[in-house]
Amino acid sequence: MAATAFTPLASLAGGALIGVAAVLLMAAQGRIAGVSGFAARLLPPYADDGFFGRFAFILGIASAPLVIRLDGGWVPVPDIAAGPMLLAIAGVLVGFGAVWGNGCTSGHGICGLSRLSVRSATATAAFMATAFATVFTIRHLL
DSSP states (O other): OOOOOOOHHHHHHHHHHHHHHHHHHHHHHOOOOOHHHHHHTTSTTOOSTTHHHHHHHHHHHHHHHHHHHHTTOOOOOOOOOSOHHHHHHHHHHHHHHHHHTTSOIIIIIIIIHHTTOHHHHHHHHHHHHHHHHHHHIIIIIO
16 A cells, blocks of 8 residues: 655645635535535536536546646546446445435535534544544555
8 A cells, every 4th residue: 555645734834725715615506515516417408507517527527637737736646456347336336325325525524514413423423433434444444
């Protein structure tokens, strides 16, 4: 397993930017910055006035590493040991979980917790418990 660099200032700045973006979105449009909700509403039948804003939001997330790389910055390349089939299954499970949980980690974990939502606290606890159990199982039991 590769170790990552400890970058507290960059991490703090990134977290602050995510928080500011979430607050600005809520203030300007009254919307929670939930990535799964934005992505799901890019698919039909959600052709409404907010389509291009949602598209820009998702495009910004997806293109950020490219912009950093073009600016001369270093972008770590993840070392993914799983094959395409396992990644596809994992993607379906994550998508199912986001729909079943009525939101994802960004909507519940960032925006919901900051609003002191009990439902979001419960969802985030479930996300984290599942993540802990998965990592423990893969690293210590398999």
